[in-house]
Amino acid sequence: xxxxxxxxxxxxxxxxxxxxxxxxxxxxxxxxxxxxxxxxxxxxxxxxxxxxxxxxxxxxxxxxxxxxxxxxxxxxxxxxxxxxxxxxxxxxxxxxxxxxxxxxxxxxxxxxxxxxxxxxxxxxxxxxxxxxxxxxxxxxxxxxxxxxxxxxxxxxxxxxxxxxxxxxxxxxxxxxxxxxxxxxxxxxxxxxxxxxxxxxxxxxxxxxxxxxxxxxxxxxxxxxxxxxxxxxxxxxxxxxxxxxxxxxxxxxxxx
Amino acid sequence: xxxxxxxxxxxxxxxxxxxxxxxxxxxxxxxxxxxxxxxxxxxxxxxxxxxxxxxxxxxxxxxxxxxxxxxxxxxxxxxxxxxxxxxxxxxxxxxxxxxxxxxxxxxxxxxxxxxxxxxxxxxxxxxxxxxxxxx
Numbered sequence: 001x002x003x004x005x006x007x008x009x010x011x012x013x014x015x016x017x018x019x020x021x022x023x024x025x026x027x028x029x030x031x032x033x034x035x036x037x038x039x040x041x042x043x044x045x046x047x048x049x050x051x052x053x054x055x056x057x058x059x060x061x062x063x064x065x066x067x068x069x070x071x072x073x074x075x076x077x078x079x080x081x082x083x084x085x086x087x088x089x090x091x092x093x094x095x096x097x098x099x100x101x102x103x104x105x106x107x108x109x110x111x112x113x114x115x116x117x118x119x120x121x122x123x124x125x126x127x128x129x130x131x132x133x134x135x136x137x138x139x140x141x142x143x144x145x146x147x148x149x150x151x152x153x154x155x156x157x158x159x160x161x162x163x164x165x166x167x168x169x170x171x172x173x174x175x176x177x178x179x180x181x182x183x184x185x186x187x188x189x190x191x192x193x194x195x196x197x198x199x200x201x202x203x204x205x206x207x208x209x210x211x212x213x214x215x216x217x218x219x220x221x222x223x224x225x226x227x228x229x230x231x232x233x234x235x236x237x238x239x240x241x242x243x244x245x246x247x248x249x250x251x252x253x254x255x
Numbered sequence: 256x257x258x259x260x261x262x263x264x265x266x267x268x269x270x271x272x273x274x275x276x277x278x279x280x281x282x283x284x285x286x287x288x289x290x291x292x293x294x295x296x297x298x299x300x301x302x303x304x305x306x307x308x309x310x311x312x313x314x315x316x317x318x319x320x321x322x323x324x325x326x327x328x329x330x331x332x333x334x335x336x337x338x339x340x341x342x343x344x345x346x347x348x349x350x351x352x353x354x355x356x357x358x359x360x361x362x363x364x365x366x367x368x369x370x371x372x373x374x375x376x377x378x379x380x381x382x383x384x385x386x387x388x389x390x
Protein backbone atom coordinates (compact mmCIF):
# COMPACT_ATOMS: atom_id res chain seq x y z
CA UNK A 1 0.00 0.00 0.00
CA UNK A 2 1.22 3.49 -0.85
CA UNK A 3 -0.89 5.18 1.81
CA UNK A 4 1.14 6.96 4.44
CA UNK A 5 0.11 9.04 7.45
CA UNK A 6 0.68 12.17 5.41
CA UNK A 7 -1.75 11.05 2.73
CA UNK A 8 -4.31 9.77 5.26
CA UNK A 9 -4.52 13.18 6.91
CA UNK A 10 -4.27 15.19 3.67
CA UNK A 11 -7.35 17.32 3.00
CA UNK A 12 -7.39 16.43 -0.70
CA UNK A 13 -9.33 14.01 -2.92
CA UNK A 14 -6.32 11.71 -2.66
CA UNK A 15 -6.39 11.81 1.16
CA UNK A 16 -10.18 11.34 1.23
CA UNK A 17 -9.83 8.25 -0.97
CA UNK A 18 -7.13 6.84 1.31
CA UNK A 19 -9.40 7.41 4.34
CA UNK A 20 -12.31 5.72 2.56
CA UNK A 21 -10.11 2.70 1.80
CA UNK A 22 -9.09 2.54 5.46
CA UNK A 23 -12.72 2.67 6.56
CA UNK A 24 -13.65 -0.17 4.20
CA UNK A 25 -10.68 -2.22 5.38
CA UNK A 26 -11.83 -1.70 8.98
CA UNK A 27 -15.39 -2.74 8.07
CA UNK A 28 -14.11 -5.88 6.30
CA UNK A 29 -11.89 -6.84 9.22
CA UNK A 30 -14.72 -6.18 11.66
CA UNK A 31 -17.03 -8.46 9.66
CA UNK A 32 -14.35 -11.18 9.59
CA UNK A 33 -13.72 -10.76 13.33
CA UNK A 34 -17.46 -10.92 14.02
CA UNK A 35 -17.80 -14.16 12.07
CA UNK A 36 -14.67 -15.67 13.65
CA UNK A 37 -15.61 -14.59 17.17
CA UNK A 38 -19.28 -15.49 16.87
CA UNK A 39 -19.20 -18.70 14.81
CA UNK A 40 -15.70 -20.09 14.27
CA UNK A 41 -14.35 -19.77 17.81
CA UNK A 42 -15.60 -22.50 20.17
CA UNK A 43 -17.41 -21.77 23.42
CA UNK A 44 -15.01 -21.68 26.38
CA UNK A 45 -15.06 -24.74 28.65
CA UNK A 46 -15.16 -22.86 31.96
CA UNK A 47 -16.67 -19.47 31.15
CA UNK A 48 -19.23 -20.42 28.52
CA UNK A 49 -20.50 -17.89 25.95
CA UNK A 50 -19.48 -14.94 28.19
CA UNK A 51 -15.85 -15.52 27.17
CA UNK A 52 -16.76 -14.17 23.70
CA UNK A 53 -16.75 -10.70 25.28
CA UNK A 54 -12.97 -11.10 25.04
CA UNK A 55 -13.18 -10.25 21.33
CA UNK A 56 -14.41 -6.77 22.27
CA UNK A 57 -12.76 -6.22 25.64
CA UNK A 58 -9.16 -7.11 24.74
CA UNK A 59 -8.99 -5.16 21.42
CA UNK A 60 -10.55 -2.13 23.09
CA UNK A 61 -7.94 -2.25 25.87
CA UNK A 62 -4.97 -2.82 23.55
CA UNK A 63 -5.94 -0.13 21.05
CA UNK A 64 -6.57 2.26 23.94
CA UNK A 65 -2.95 1.62 25.02
CA UNK A 66 -1.88 2.28 21.41
CA UNK A 67 -3.91 5.50 21.28
CA UNK A 68 -2.23 6.70 24.49
CA UNK A 69 1.17 5.83 22.97
CA UNK A 70 0.22 8.07 20.01
CA UNK A 71 -0.73 10.79 22.53
CA UNK A 72 2.71 10.39 24.15
CA UNK A 73 4.62 10.70 20.86
CA UNK A 74 2.45 13.48 19.40
CA UNK A 75 2.47 15.48 22.65
CA UNK A 76 6.27 15.16 22.86
CA UNK A 77 6.63 16.27 19.24
CA UNK A 78 4.29 19.18 19.90
CA UNK A 79 6.30 20.33 22.93
CA UNK A 80 9.56 20.14 20.95
CA UNK A 81 8.37 21.68 17.68
CA UNK A 82 5.35 23.73 18.71
CA UNK A 83 3.54 22.43 15.63
CA UNK A 84 -0.28 22.62 15.81
CA UNK A 85 -0.50 19.53 13.59
CA UNK A 86 1.01 17.31 16.32
CA UNK A 87 -1.40 18.83 18.83
CA UNK A 88 -4.38 17.89 16.66
CA UNK A 89 -3.08 14.30 16.42
CA UNK A 90 -2.64 14.18 20.22
CA UNK A 91 -6.15 15.53 20.75
CA UNK A 92 -7.79 13.05 18.37
CA UNK A 93 -5.81 10.14 19.87
CA UNK A 94 -6.84 11.21 23.39
CA UNK A 95 -10.50 11.19 22.35
CA UNK A 96 -10.14 7.72 20.80
CA UNK A 97 -8.29 6.39 23.86
CA UNK A 98 -10.91 7.73 26.27
CA UNK A 99 -13.78 6.17 24.29
CA UNK A 100 -11.96 2.81 24.02
CA UNK A 101 -11.09 2.82 27.74
CA UNK A 102 -14.77 3.43 28.52
CA UNK A 103 -15.62 0.49 26.23
CA UNK A 104 -13.01 -1.64 28.03
CA UNK A 105 -14.56 -0.81 31.40
CA UNK A 106 -18.10 -1.45 30.17
CA UNK A 107 -17.38 -4.80 28.48
CA UNK A 108 -15.19 -5.77 31.44
CA UNK A 109 -17.98 -5.02 33.90
CA UNK A 110 -20.40 -7.18 31.94
CA UNK A 111 -17.85 -9.99 31.61
CA UNK A 112 -17.09 -9.74 35.34
CA UNK A 113 -20.78 -9.88 36.15
CA UNK A 114 -21.26 -13.01 34.05
CA UNK A 115 -18.12 -14.92 35.05
CA UNK A 116 -16.77 -13.54 38.34
CA UNK A 117 -20.19 -12.78 39.77
CA UNK A 118 -19.51 -9.07 40.31
CA UNK A 119 -19.72 -5.95 38.13
CA UNK A 120 -16.81 -4.21 39.84
CA UNK A 121 -13.98 -5.17 42.18
CA UNK A 122 -11.40 -3.00 43.94
CA UNK A 123 -8.72 -4.82 42.01
CA UNK A 124 -5.46 -3.13 40.89
CA UNK A 125 -6.16 -3.73 37.18
CA UNK A 126 -9.71 -2.38 37.37
CA UNK A 127 -8.80 0.64 39.49
CA UNK A 128 -5.81 1.39 37.25
CA UNK A 129 -7.98 1.30 34.12
CA UNK A 130 -10.53 3.62 35.72
CA UNK A 131 -7.69 6.03 36.65
CA UNK A 132 -6.43 5.89 33.05
CA UNK A 133 -9.90 6.90 31.88
CA UNK A 134 -10.07 9.77 34.39
CA UNK A 135 -6.60 11.14 33.55
CA UNK A 136 -7.24 11.34 29.79
CA UNK A 137 -10.81 12.62 30.30
CA UNK A 138 -9.21 15.28 32.51
CA UNK A 139 -6.81 16.12 29.64
CA UNK A 140 -9.80 16.79 27.37
CA UNK A 141 -11.51 18.84 30.10
CA UNK A 142 -8.30 20.81 30.72
CA UNK A 143 -7.99 21.61 27.02
CA UNK A 144 -11.51 22.95 26.96
CA UNK A 145 -11.17 24.91 30.19
CA UNK A 146 -7.88 26.53 29.11
CA UNK A 147 -9.26 27.30 25.63
CA UNK A 148 -12.21 29.11 27.17
CA UNK A 149 -9.93 31.12 29.43
CA UNK A 150 -7.56 32.02 26.59
CA UNK A 151 -10.46 33.04 24.34
CA UNK A 152 -10.26 32.98 20.54
CA UNK A 153 -8.44 31.82 18.54
CA UNK A 154 -9.42 28.49 20.07
CA UNK A 155 -6.95 26.45 18.02
CA UNK A 156 -3.23 26.00 18.43
CA UNK A 157 -2.68 28.51 21.27
CA UNK A 158 0.42 27.22 23.10
CA UNK A 159 -0.94 28.46 26.45
CA UNK A 160 -3.63 25.81 25.90
CA UNK A 161 -1.77 23.04 24.13
CA UNK A 162 1.45 22.90 26.20
CA UNK A 163 -0.13 22.04 29.60
CA UNK A 164 -2.41 19.53 27.86
CA UNK A 165 0.61 17.93 26.16
CA UNK A 166 2.40 17.65 29.53
CA UNK A 167 -0.63 15.89 31.03
CA UNK A 168 -0.86 13.61 27.98
CA UNK A 169 2.79 12.59 28.42
CA UNK A 170 2.49 12.16 32.21
CA UNK A 171 -0.67 10.08 31.88
CA UNK A 172 1.22 7.47 29.88
CA UNK A 173 3.03 6.47 33.11
CA UNK A 174 -0.19 4.68 34.04
CA UNK A 175 -0.20 2.44 30.95
CA UNK A 176 2.63 0.07 32.06
CA UNK A 177 1.24 0.14 35.61
CA UNK A 178 -2.16 -1.00 34.30
CA UNK A 179 -0.67 -3.61 31.98
CA UNK A 180 1.65 -5.18 34.57
CA UNK A 181 -0.70 -4.73 37.56
CA UNK A 182 -1.85 -8.35 37.23
CA UNK A 183 1.78 -9.51 37.58
CA UNK A 184 2.97 -7.03 40.24
CA UNK A 185 0.03 -7.41 42.60
CA UNK A 186 -2.31 -10.21 43.54
CA UNK A 187 -5.47 -9.49 41.62
CA UNK A 188 -8.83 -10.90 40.68
CA UNK A 189 -8.29 -10.09 37.01
CA UNK A 190 -6.61 -12.91 35.09
CA UNK A 191 -3.13 -12.42 33.67
CA UNK A 192 -2.39 -11.80 30.01
CA UNK A 193 -2.58 -14.71 27.59
CA UNK A 194 -1.40 -13.52 24.19
CA UNK A 195 1.00 -10.84 25.51
CA UNK A 196 2.47 -13.21 28.13
CA UNK A 197 6.10 -14.33 27.73
CA UNK A 198 5.23 -18.02 28.09
CA UNK A 199 1.95 -18.14 26.28
CA UNK A 200 -0.64 -20.16 28.20
CA UNK A 201 -2.89 -22.38 26.11
CA UNK A 202 -5.56 -20.67 24.04
CA UNK A 203 -7.51 -22.46 21.33
CA UNK A 204 -6.07 -21.37 17.92
CA UNK A 205 -9.54 -20.43 16.63
CA UNK A 206 -10.04 -18.18 19.66
CA UNK A 207 -6.60 -16.63 19.07
CA UNK A 208 -7.46 -16.02 15.39
CA UNK A 209 -10.76 -14.30 16.30
CA UNK A 210 -8.91 -12.18 18.85
CA UNK A 211 -6.19 -11.11 16.41
CA UNK A 212 -8.78 -10.26 13.72
CA UNK A 213 -10.69 -8.17 16.26
CA UNK A 214 -7.50 -6.36 17.30
CA UNK A 215 -6.72 -5.65 13.62
CA UNK A 216 -10.27 -4.38 13.02
CA UNK A 217 -10.22 -2.01 16.00
CA UNK A 218 -6.68 -0.79 15.14
CA UNK A 219 -7.60 0.03 11.53
CA UNK A 220 -10.90 1.61 12.59
CA UNK A 221 -9.06 3.76 15.14
CA UNK A 222 -6.55 4.83 12.45
CA UNK A 223 -9.42 5.90 10.22
CA UNK A 224 -11.18 7.84 13.01
CA UNK A 225 -7.87 9.50 13.91
CA UNK A 226 -7.19 10.62 10.32
CA UNK A 227 -10.77 11.81 9.83
CA UNK A 228 -10.77 13.73 13.11
CA UNK A 229 -7.40 15.36 12.38
CA UNK A 230 -8.68 16.59 8.99
CA UNK A 231 -11.85 17.99 10.57
CA UNK A 232 -9.90 19.70 13.35
CA UNK A 233 -7.65 21.36 10.78
CA UNK A 234 -10.68 22.58 8.80
CA UNK A 235 -12.10 24.05 12.03
CA UNK A 236 -8.80 25.77 12.76
CA UNK A 237 -8.59 27.16 9.22
CA UNK A 238 -12.19 28.38 9.39
CA UNK A 239 -11.53 30.07 12.75
CA UNK A 240 -8.41 31.75 11.35
CA UNK A 241 -10.28 33.21 8.35
CA UNK A 242 -13.06 34.50 10.61
CA UNK A 243 -10.54 36.11 12.94
CA UNK A 244 -8.64 37.64 10.03
CA UNK A 245 -11.82 39.17 8.63
CA UNK A 246 -12.53 40.89 11.93
CA UNK A 247 -9.29 42.68 12.82
CA UNK A 248 -10.68 43.99 16.13
CA UNK A 249 -10.71 40.45 17.49
CA UNK A 250 -7.14 39.67 16.59
CA UNK A 251 -5.44 38.53 19.80
CA UNK A 252 -2.42 40.81 19.36
CA UNK A 253 -4.73 43.82 19.31
CA UNK A 254 -6.88 42.64 22.20
CA UNK A 255 -3.94 41.90 24.48
CA UNK B 256 -19.33 25.72 25.89
CA UNK B 257 -19.40 24.81 29.56
CA UNK B 258 -19.74 27.83 31.85
CA UNK B 259 -17.31 28.46 34.69
CA UNK B 260 -19.36 26.92 37.59
CA UNK B 261 -20.04 23.82 35.49
CA UNK B 262 -16.37 23.59 34.61
CA UNK B 263 -15.32 23.83 38.27
CA UNK B 264 -17.88 21.18 39.18
CA UNK B 265 -16.52 18.92 36.43
CA UNK B 266 -12.93 19.31 37.65
CA UNK B 267 -14.07 18.71 41.25
CA UNK B 268 -15.93 15.55 40.24
CA UNK B 269 -12.91 14.24 38.32
CA UNK B 270 -10.55 14.98 41.23
CA UNK B 271 -12.92 13.43 43.76
CA UNK B 272 -13.30 10.36 41.55
CA UNK B 273 -9.53 9.99 41.27
CA UNK B 274 -9.00 10.42 45.01
CA UNK B 275 -11.72 7.89 45.78
CA UNK B 276 -10.16 5.34 43.45
CA UNK B 277 -6.65 5.85 44.87
CA UNK B 278 -7.79 5.52 48.49
CA UNK B 279 -9.95 2.55 47.56
CA UNK B 280 -6.97 0.84 45.96
CA UNK B 281 -4.53 1.64 48.77
CA UNK B 282 -6.93 0.57 51.50
CA UNK B 283 -6.29 -3.01 50.51
CA UNK B 284 -2.58 -2.26 50.01
CA UNK B 285 -2.77 -3.48 46.44
CA UNK B 286 -3.48 -7.06 47.48
CA UNK B 287 -6.91 -8.08 46.40
CA UNK B 288 -7.11 -11.17 48.62
CA UNK B 289 -5.19 -13.14 51.25
CA UNK B 290 -4.18 -16.77 50.85
CA UNK B 291 -5.28 -19.51 53.28
CA UNK B 292 -1.65 -19.69 54.53
CA UNK B 293 -1.68 -15.95 55.41
CA UNK B 294 -5.04 -16.21 57.17
CA UNK B 295 -3.93 -19.23 59.22
CA UNK B 296 -0.62 -17.55 60.12
CA UNK B 297 -2.39 -14.43 61.38
CA UNK B 298 -5.96 -15.40 62.34
CA UNK B 299 -6.52 -12.18 64.33
CA UNK B 300 -6.16 -10.05 61.18
CA UNK B 301 -8.88 -12.14 59.53
CA UNK B 302 -11.38 -11.38 62.35
CA UNK B 303 -11.80 -8.07 60.51
CA UNK B 304 -13.50 -8.17 57.14
CA UNK B 305 -11.00 -9.57 54.60
CA UNK B 306 -10.92 -11.37 51.28
CA UNK B 307 -9.65 -14.91 51.07
CA UNK B 308 -8.72 -16.59 47.81
CA UNK B 309 -7.69 -20.08 46.80
CA UNK B 310 -8.62 -23.19 44.90
CA UNK B 311 -11.98 -24.71 45.74
CA UNK B 312 -10.90 -28.14 47.03
CA UNK B 313 -12.41 -30.85 44.80
CA UNK B 314 -15.04 -32.84 46.67
CA UNK B 315 -15.35 -30.26 49.46
CA UNK B 316 -18.50 -28.46 48.25
CA UNK B 317 -21.63 -29.28 50.26
CA UNK B 318 -24.97 -27.50 50.08
CA UNK B 319 -26.95 -27.19 53.29
CA UNK B 320 -30.14 -25.27 52.57
CA UNK B 321 -29.20 -21.61 52.05
CA UNK B 322 -25.60 -22.27 53.07
CA UNK B 323 -22.79 -23.61 50.87
CA UNK B 324 -19.79 -25.17 52.62
CA UNK B 325 -16.42 -25.69 50.93
CA UNK B 326 -12.69 -25.43 51.55
CA UNK B 327 -10.23 -23.05 49.88
CA UNK B 328 -6.65 -24.29 49.47
CA UNK B 329 -3.36 -22.75 48.43
CA UNK B 330 0.12 -24.32 48.69
CA UNK B 331 -0.83 -26.91 51.28
CA UNK B 332 -2.98 -24.70 53.54
CA UNK B 333 -6.76 -25.01 53.72
CA UNK B 334 -9.50 -22.90 55.24
CA UNK B 335 -13.11 -24.06 55.58
CA UNK B 336 -15.65 -21.54 54.27
CA UNK B 337 -19.32 -21.13 55.15
CA UNK B 338 -21.01 -19.10 52.42
CA UNK B 339 -24.56 -17.92 52.79
CA UNK B 340 -26.29 -17.50 49.44
CA UNK B 341 -25.65 -19.01 46.07
CA UNK B 342 -22.21 -18.66 44.43
CA UNK B 343 -22.14 -17.62 40.74
CA UNK B 344 -22.85 -20.24 38.08
CA UNK B 345 -19.19 -20.43 37.09
CA UNK B 346 -18.22 -21.53 40.65
CA UNK B 347 -16.62 -24.99 40.34
CA UNK B 348 -14.51 -27.40 42.30
CA UNK B 349 -10.88 -27.23 41.23
CA UNK B 350 -11.19 -23.58 40.12
CA UNK B 351 -10.16 -20.49 42.10
CA UNK B 352 -12.59 -18.40 44.11
CA UNK B 353 -12.29 -15.30 46.29
CA UNK B 354 -14.62 -14.92 49.29
CA UNK B 355 -15.26 -11.83 51.38
CA UNK B 356 -16.10 -12.03 55.07
CA UNK B 357 -14.42 -12.75 58.39
CA UNK B 358 -12.89 -15.71 60.18
CA UNK B 359 -15.27 -17.06 62.86
CA UNK B 360 -14.15 -18.16 66.35
CA UNK B 361 -14.72 -21.78 65.29
CA UNK B 362 -12.03 -21.40 62.62
CA UNK B 363 -14.57 -21.43 59.78
CA UNK B 364 -14.52 -18.40 57.46
CA UNK B 365 -17.97 -16.80 57.27
CA UNK B 366 -18.32 -15.47 53.73
CA UNK B 367 -20.97 -13.02 52.59
CA UNK B 368 -19.83 -12.79 49.01
CA UNK B 369 -18.02 -15.10 46.64
CA UNK B 370 -16.50 -14.32 43.25
CA UNK B 371 -14.92 -16.75 40.82
CA UNK B 372 -11.31 -16.15 39.83
CA UNK B 373 -10.58 -17.79 36.51
CA UNK B 374 -7.25 -18.32 34.83
CA UNK B 375 -5.88 -17.07 31.52
CA UNK B 376 -6.28 -20.35 29.66
CA UNK B 377 -9.04 -20.75 27.12
CA UNK B 378 -10.16 -24.15 25.89
CA UNK B 379 -13.17 -25.27 23.89
CA UNK B 380 -16.00 -26.82 25.85
CA UNK B 381 -16.19 -30.61 25.43
CA UNK B 382 -18.72 -31.69 22.80
CA UNK B 383 -22.24 -31.81 24.27
CA UNK B 384 -23.16 -35.07 26.02
CA UNK B 385 -25.04 -37.71 24.04
CA UNK B 386 -28.72 -36.84 23.78
CA UNK B 387 -30.89 -38.77 26.26
CA UNK B 388 -32.69 -40.79 23.53
CA UNK B 389 -29.38 -42.13 22.12
CA UNK B 390 -28.90 -44.42 25.11
